[in-house]
Amino acid sequence: MRVHLGLSAGLVASLGLATTVIAQTSGNINAIARVRQPINVAAGQDLDFGIVIQGTPATIASTAAAAGRFDATGTPNANVNINFTLPSNLIDGAANNLPIGTWSGCFNQTAAVNSSGCTAIASMAGTTPTTFGNVAGTGRLWVFVGATVSPAAAQVVGTYNGTVTMTLTYF
C-alpha cells in the first residue's frame, strides 16, 4: 500500500520491476560512546552539631573536623558534576523543626582531608563541575559539607535529624 505522507514506503522490489539507478551518494556520521566506571558514593561522616543551646545558632564549617563527608569513587580524571539536595529543617520525633541553612562545602581529589587543600564549592544550591582524582589508579573524590542550625529560644528539647543527599553525574 502506498502512503503519500512526505515520504511513502514503496514495494518496488516485490513487483519485480527492473530499476535504473539514476544517482547514488552517501553520507557519514560516527557512533560514539564513552565508557566509564560506575560511581559509588558512601557516607563517610555525618554532619553532627552535637549539643546546641536554645536560642544560640551553631555552625560547623565544611573545613572543620566535624564536617559531614561523602566518599566517592569513579573513573580516574573523569568529569563529574556535584549536586546536593539539602534540608531546610532538621526534625525531631514529634515533627518539630530546627532550621538549618547557610550550607558550605568543599572537595578534595587526593585525600580525605578538609583542613587544607579542600576546594571550596561556590554554590551549594547549584551544580559544581569537577573531576575525580587519581589515587593509585582509583578515581577518588571526598566532599565535605557544613551548615548552621538556628534553634529558637523555645526550641523543643530533643534530637533532630535530617538527610543531606549528594549526587554525582558524569558529563
Place this chain on the structure above:
Amino acid sequence: MMLTRGLVLAALVIAVPGEASAQLIVTGIRNLDFGVVLQGVASVVPPTDPVKSGQFYFRTPGLGTRVRIRFTLPTQLNGPGGASMPISFANNDARAQGTAPASLPILFNPNGAAVFTMTTSPDANVWLGGRVAPAAAQAVGTYSNTVIMTVTMF
C-alpha cells in the same frame, strides 16, 4: 558562426535534464552519541532522541523522486588499546521524515533497505538510534565507529 551557435544551443538542451536528475545530496548532520555509558550497563538511544540520535539529511531533485535508503552499520565500536564494544540496531531504529510541515515520520529497520517516494518535499531527515552493550570489565575510554547512509535514486 551562425551554424556554430545553433549547435551550442542543442547541446545545452540535452545536457540539462541529465544534470537535474543527478542532483542528489546526502549529508551527515549529527553523530549517534550514546554519551557516558557504564561498565556492564547496556545503553539504548531511540531514533526519536533529540540530542543523541544520529541524523542524516538528503535532498533529491524534486517531488515524485523514488529513493532507496541503505545503511552500512558497524557491529562494534572501537576503543582504547584495541578494545571493542558491541553495537546493534533493531527494528524501528531508523526514522525518516520529509521537511514539509505535513510530513509524518516513518520508522523502518536500518538493517535492511527502505524505499520511499518523495511526495510532499524533495528532501528529508533520517535519524538513527541503536544500542551498545559494554562488558562489566569494559575498558574505560572513548569508543567510535563510522555509520554510512547511502541513498540511491531510481
